[in-house]
Amino acid sequence: MLTSRLIGHRGVASLAPENTLAGIRLAAEMGVKWVEVDVTLLGDDTPILIHDADLARCSNAEGLVIDLSRRDLKNIDAGSWFSKEYAGEPLPLLSDALTLISHLGLGLNLEIKTHSIDPDKIAHIVQSCLRSNPFPADKLLISSFEHETLQAWYQTEKKTALGYLVEALPDDWQQRLDMIRARSLNFDWQQVSAREFMMVKESGFELYSYTCNDPEQGELLWQQGVDGVITDYPQRFPIS
Ligand code: G3P
Ligand code: MG
Numbered sequence: 001m002l003t004s005r006l007i008g009h010r011g012v013a014s015l016a017p018e019n020t021l022a023g024i025r026l027a028a029e030m031g032v033k034w035v036e037v038d039v040t041l042l043g044d045d046t047p048i049l050i051h052d053a054d055l056a057r058c059s060n061a062e063g064l065v066i067d068l069s070r071r072d073l074k075n076i077d078a079g080s081w082f083s084k085e086y087a088g089e090p091l092p093l094l095s096d097a098l099t100l101i102s103h104l105g106l107g108l109n110l111e112i113k114t115h116s117i118d119p120d121k122i123a124h125i126v127q128s129c130l131r132s133n134p135f136p137a138d139k140l141l142i143s144s145f146e147h148e149t150l151q152a153w154y155q156t157e158k159k160t161a162l163g164y165l166v167e168a169l170p171d172d173w174q175q176r177l178d179m180i181r182a183r184s185l186n187f188d189w190q191q192v193s194a195r196e197f198m199m200v201k202e203s204g205f206e207l208y209s210y211t212c213n214d215p216e217q218g219e220l221l222w223q224q225g226v227d228g229v230i231t232d233y234p235q236r237f238p239i240s
Contacts, residue, residue, distance in 0.1 A: 001206055001227045002141055002161050002183055003107055004016075004033040006218075006237050007213050008050065011035055013232040017082035018058060019049040020089045021100055031239045034107035036210075038231050039094050039126060041117055044069040046130050047094035050078075053115040058083070059091060066116065083222075094126065098133040107139040109186075109208070109230070111165065112153075114146040123152035141208075143186050147176055154180040163208060169196045177205055184208050184227070189217070194224045201225050 011023020012030065019037050027035045038051040043066050055061040055068075067078040068076075070093075080090025084144040094110075101108050114122055114131050126142075132176040144150050144165035161183035164176055177185060177200075184206035187197060197207050212218045215237050218229040231237060 002138075003109060003198060003206075003208065003228045005222060005228055006032060006234055006239060007035070007109055007208065007228050007230040008032040008035040008234050009230045009232045010037060014213075015235065017056055017079045017086050017089055019051060019092070020078055020086070020095065021092050022086055022089050024097065024104070024106070026104055027234070028104040030234055032106070032234045034109060034139075034228070035101065036109040036111060037097060038111045038113045040065060040113040040115055041066045041122055041125060042066065042070060044070075045121075045125055046070045047122075047126055048073070049092045049094060049097055051113065053113070095133045096131050098130065098135050102133075104137050107141075108135065109141045109143055109163065112142065112144040112146065112149050114144065114149045119146055119148040123149050124133040124156065127157055141183065143184075143208075144208065147180075150180045150182070160236065163206075163212075167191050169200070173200060174203060177203075186210060186230075189221055189226075189229075198225055 008027040010018035012027050016023035037049050039047050058238045073091055076091050078091045079086030141161045141163050143165050145165040161184040162180050162181045163184040165186045167188045185200045186208040189209035189212050201207055207226045208228045209221050209226050212229045212231050213233045
Protein backbone atom coordinates (compact mmCIF):
# COMPACT_ATOMS: atom_id res chain seq x y z
CA MET A 1 0.00 0.00 0.00
CA LEU A 2 1.31 3.43 -0.91
CA THR A 3 -0.22 5.71 1.69
CA SER A 4 -1.22 5.20 5.31
CA ARG A 5 -4.51 4.03 6.85
CA LEU A 6 -5.30 7.58 7.92
CA ILE A 7 -4.85 10.67 5.75
CA GLY A 8 -5.40 14.18 7.08
CA HIS A 9 -7.87 16.00 4.82
CA ARG A 10 -6.68 19.43 3.66
CA GLY A 11 -4.08 19.07 6.42
CA VAL A 12 -6.22 18.72 9.54
CA ALA A 13 -9.28 20.66 8.43
CA SER A 14 -11.10 20.35 11.76
CA LEU A 15 -8.31 21.88 13.86
CA ALA A 16 -6.44 24.29 11.56
CA PRO A 17 -7.34 26.31 8.48
CA GLU A 18 -7.47 23.97 5.51
CA ASN A 19 -4.66 23.81 2.97
CA THR A 20 -2.23 25.83 5.09
CA LEU A 21 1.30 25.20 6.27
CA ALA A 22 0.02 25.44 9.85
CA GLY A 23 -2.40 22.60 9.17
CA ILE A 24 0.35 20.47 7.67
CA ARG A 25 2.61 21.13 10.68
CA LEU A 26 -0.22 20.21 13.02
CA ALA A 27 -0.81 16.94 11.17
CA ALA A 28 2.83 16.01 11.73
CA GLU A 29 2.63 16.98 15.42
CA MET A 30 -0.41 14.72 15.84
CA GLY A 31 1.43 11.78 14.32
CA VAL A 32 -0.55 11.74 11.08
CA LYS A 33 1.67 10.19 8.39
CA TRP A 34 -0.02 11.44 5.20
CA VAL A 35 -1.88 14.60 4.29
CA GLU A 36 -4.19 15.45 1.43
CA VAL A 37 -4.08 19.02 0.09
CA ASP A 38 -5.54 20.74 -2.98
CA VAL A 39 -3.50 22.61 -5.58
CA THR A 40 -4.55 25.02 -8.30
CA LEU A 41 -2.98 27.90 -10.26
CA LEU A 42 -2.94 31.65 -9.89
CA GLY A 43 -3.38 33.73 -13.03
CA ASP A 44 0.40 33.96 -13.42
CA ASP A 45 0.63 30.12 -13.31
CA THR A 46 1.98 29.95 -9.75
CA PRO A 47 0.70 26.76 -8.11
CA ILE A 48 -0.82 27.35 -4.66
CA LEU A 49 -2.81 25.36 -2.14
CA ILE A 50 -6.51 26.18 -2.05
CA HIS A 51 -9.65 24.13 -2.53
CA ASP A 52 -12.07 26.58 -4.12
CA ALA A 53 -11.79 28.57 -7.34
CA ASP A 54 -12.95 31.53 -5.26
CA LEU A 55 -11.15 33.18 -2.35
CA ALA A 56 -14.13 34.08 -0.19
CA ARG A 57 -14.64 30.97 1.94
CA CYS A 58 -11.08 30.47 3.18
CA SER A 59 -9.45 33.90 3.25
CA ASN A 60 -9.98 37.58 4.00
CA ALA A 61 -10.13 38.30 0.25
CA GLU A 62 -12.80 37.99 -2.41
CA GLY A 63 -12.74 37.16 -6.08
CA LEU A 64 -11.29 34.40 -8.17
CA VAL A 65 -7.97 32.72 -7.47
CA ILE A 66 -7.22 32.85 -11.20
CA ASP A 67 -7.36 36.66 -11.06
CA LEU A 68 -4.44 36.80 -8.60
CA SER A 69 -0.74 36.85 -9.21
CA ARG A 70 2.00 35.89 -6.81
CA ARG A 71 2.59 39.46 -5.65
CA ASP A 72 -1.04 39.65 -4.45
CA LEU A 73 -0.49 36.85 -1.95
CA LYS A 74 1.20 39.09 0.61
CA ASN A 75 -2.16 40.79 1.26
CA ILE A 76 -4.08 37.58 1.81
CA ASP A 77 -4.77 36.07 5.22
CA ALA A 78 -5.86 32.43 4.94
CA GLY A 79 -6.10 31.84 8.69
CA SER A 80 -8.32 34.47 10.37
CA TRP A 81 -11.53 33.04 8.88
CA PHE A 82 -10.81 29.89 10.89
CA SER A 83 -9.67 31.46 14.18
CA LYS A 84 -7.64 34.39 15.54
CA GLU A 85 -4.89 31.96 16.48
CA TYR A 86 -4.14 31.51 12.78
CA ALA A 87 -4.30 35.18 11.76
CA GLY A 88 -1.82 36.00 9.01
CA GLU A 89 -1.44 32.43 7.81
CA PRO A 90 -0.46 32.68 4.13
CA LEU A 91 -2.04 31.03 1.14
CA PRO A 92 0.82 28.59 0.59
CA LEU A 93 2.84 28.23 -2.56
CA LEU A 94 3.01 24.60 -3.63
CA SER A 95 6.80 24.91 -3.59
CA ASP A 96 6.76 25.89 0.10
CA ALA A 97 4.30 23.12 0.94
CA LEU A 98 6.47 20.52 -0.83
CA THR A 99 9.53 21.68 1.08
CA LEU A 100 7.71 21.57 4.41
CA ILE A 101 5.97 18.21 3.84
CA SER A 102 9.21 16.64 2.70
CA HIS A 103 11.07 18.12 5.69
CA LEU A 104 8.42 16.73 8.07
CA GLY A 105 8.71 13.29 6.45
CA LEU A 106 5.01 13.13 5.63
CA GLY A 107 3.41 11.48 2.63
CA LEU A 108 1.42 13.68 0.27
CA ASN A 109 -1.82 13.07 -1.57
CA LEU A 110 -1.76 16.12 -3.84
CA GLU A 111 -5.18 16.71 -5.38
CA ILE A 112 -5.11 18.80 -8.53
CA LYS A 113 -8.10 21.15 -8.76
CA THR A 114 -8.27 21.89 -12.47
CA HIS A 115 -11.25 24.26 -12.24
CA SER A 116 -11.34 26.16 -15.57
CA ILE A 117 -7.64 25.67 -16.30
CA ASP A 118 -6.41 23.66 -19.26
CA PRO A 119 -5.68 20.12 -17.99
CA ASP A 120 -2.35 19.86 -19.86
CA LYS A 121 -1.25 23.20 -18.50
CA ILE A 122 -1.96 22.51 -14.85
CA ALA A 123 -0.51 18.99 -15.01
CA HIS A 124 2.71 20.21 -16.54
CA ILE A 125 3.10 23.17 -14.18
CA VAL A 126 2.68 20.93 -11.14
CA GLN A 127 5.19 18.49 -12.64
CA SER A 128 7.62 21.34 -13.16
CA CYS A 129 7.17 22.48 -9.56
CA LEU A 130 7.94 18.95 -8.39
CA ARG A 131 11.10 18.89 -10.50
CA SER A 132 12.24 22.14 -8.88
CA ASN A 133 11.24 20.95 -5.39
CA PRO A 134 11.96 17.23 -5.43
CA PHE A 135 9.66 15.09 -3.35
CA PRO A 136 10.13 11.38 -2.57
CA ALA A 137 8.22 9.41 -5.21
CA ASP A 138 7.32 6.69 -2.71
CA LYS A 139 5.49 9.25 -0.58
CA LEU A 140 3.51 10.94 -3.32
CA LEU A 141 0.06 10.28 -4.78
CA ILE A 142 -1.28 12.69 -7.39
CA SER A 143 -5.07 12.66 -7.47
CA SER A 144 -7.78 14.48 -9.37
CA PHE A 145 -11.46 14.32 -10.26
CA GLU A 146 -10.44 15.51 -13.73
CA HIS A 147 -9.51 12.42 -15.70
CA GLU A 148 -8.10 14.59 -18.48
CA THR A 149 -5.64 16.11 -16.03
CA LEU A 150 -4.47 12.67 -14.95
CA GLN A 151 -4.17 11.64 -18.61
CA ALA A 152 -2.05 14.73 -19.27
CA TRP A 153 0.11 13.84 -16.28
CA TYR A 154 0.51 10.23 -17.39
CA GLN A 155 1.47 11.21 -20.93
CA THR A 156 4.62 12.97 -19.73
CA GLU A 157 5.34 11.21 -16.42
CA LYS A 158 4.69 7.50 -16.17
CA LYS A 159 6.21 6.80 -12.77
CA THR A 160 4.03 8.87 -10.46
CA ALA A 161 1.35 7.03 -8.50
CA LEU A 162 -2.01 8.38 -9.65
CA GLY A 163 -5.34 8.28 -7.84
CA TYR A 164 -8.55 8.80 -9.78
CA LEU A 165 -11.13 10.64 -7.69
CA VAL A 166 -14.82 9.94 -8.11
CA GLU A 167 -18.01 10.65 -6.29
CA ALA A 168 -20.16 7.74 -7.55
CA LEU A 169 -18.42 4.92 -9.42
CA PRO A 170 -18.62 5.46 -13.19
CA ASP A 171 -19.59 2.48 -15.38
CA ASP A 172 -16.27 2.69 -17.24
CA TRP A 173 -14.16 2.80 -14.05
CA GLN A 174 -11.88 -0.03 -15.14
CA GLN A 175 -11.09 1.62 -18.46
CA ARG A 176 -10.46 4.95 -16.77
CA LEU A 177 -8.15 3.45 -14.18
CA ASP A 178 -6.29 1.31 -16.71
CA MET A 179 -5.80 4.20 -19.14
CA ILE A 180 -3.61 6.06 -16.67
CA ARG A 181 -2.23 2.97 -14.89
CA ALA A 182 -3.84 4.36 -11.74
CA ARG A 183 -2.57 3.25 -8.38
CA SER A 184 -5.85 3.92 -6.65
CA LEU A 185 -9.50 4.80 -6.80
CA ASN A 186 -10.28 7.62 -4.35
CA PHE A 187 -14.00 7.63 -3.75
CA ASP A 188 -16.80 9.19 -1.73
CA TRP A 189 -17.62 6.48 0.81
CA GLN A 190 -21.23 7.71 0.92
CA GLN A 191 -21.72 7.16 -2.80
CA VAL A 192 -19.79 3.99 -3.61
CA SER A 193 -21.09 0.75 -2.08
CA ALA A 194 -18.89 -1.91 -0.50
CA ARG A 195 -19.83 -4.27 -3.33
CA GLU A 196 -18.59 -1.72 -5.87
CA PHE A 197 -15.34 -0.81 -4.16
CA MET A 198 -14.49 -4.47 -3.45
CA MET A 199 -14.82 -5.10 -7.19
CA VAL A 200 -12.30 -2.31 -7.83
CA LYS A 201 -9.94 -3.74 -5.21
CA GLU A 202 -10.16 -7.19 -6.78
CA SER A 203 -8.94 -5.63 -10.03
CA GLY A 204 -5.75 -4.62 -8.23
CA PHE A 205 -6.31 -0.98 -7.31
CA GLU A 206 -5.81 0.58 -3.89
CA LEU A 207 -8.77 2.31 -2.29
CA TYR A 208 -8.88 5.65 -0.50
CA SER A 209 -12.18 6.98 0.78
CA TYR A 210 -13.11 10.57 1.52
CA THR A 211 -14.22 12.25 3.74
CA CYS A 212 -14.92 9.97 6.66
CA ASN A 213 -15.16 11.71 10.01
CA ASP A 214 -16.79 8.89 12.00
CA PRO A 215 -14.28 6.42 13.47
CA GLU A 216 -16.79 3.55 13.53
CA GLN A 217 -17.47 4.05 9.85
CA GLY A 218 -13.73 4.29 9.22
CA GLU A 219 -13.17 0.98 11.02
CA LEU A 220 -15.84 -0.64 8.84
CA LEU A 221 -14.25 0.74 5.67
CA TRP A 222 -10.85 -0.64 6.72
CA GLN A 223 -12.41 -4.03 7.49
CA GLN A 224 -14.08 -4.04 4.07
CA GLY A 225 -10.73 -3.52 2.36
CA VAL A 226 -10.32 0.24 2.06
CA ASP A 227 -6.61 1.03 2.36
CA GLY A 228 -6.83 4.57 3.64
CA VAL A 229 -9.46 6.85 5.14
CA ILE A 230 -9.22 10.58 4.41
CA THR A 231 -10.55 12.54 7.36
CA ASP A 232 -10.93 16.06 8.73
CA TYR A 233 -10.73 14.58 12.26
CA PRO A 234 -7.66 12.36 12.61
CA GLN A 235 -7.84 13.03 16.37
CA ARG A 236 -10.93 10.76 16.55
CA PHE A 237 -9.12 7.79 15.05
CA PRO A 238 -6.35 5.52 16.25
CA ILE A 239 -3.28 7.15 14.71
CA SER A 240 -0.66 4.63 13.69
O1 G3P B 1 -9.07 14.02 -2.15
C1 G3P B 1 -10.20 13.74 -1.41
C2 G3P B 1 -11.11 14.92 -1.26
O2 G3P B 1 -10.36 16.04 -0.88
C3 G3P B 1 -11.88 15.22 -2.51
O3 G3P B 1 -12.85 16.20 -2.36
O4 G3P B 1 -13.74 18.48 -2.49
O5 G3P B 1 -12.60 17.72 -0.42
O6 G3P B 1 -11.29 18.17 -2.48
P1 G3P B 1 -12.60 17.72 -1.92
MG1 MG C 1 -9.28 17.59 -1.85
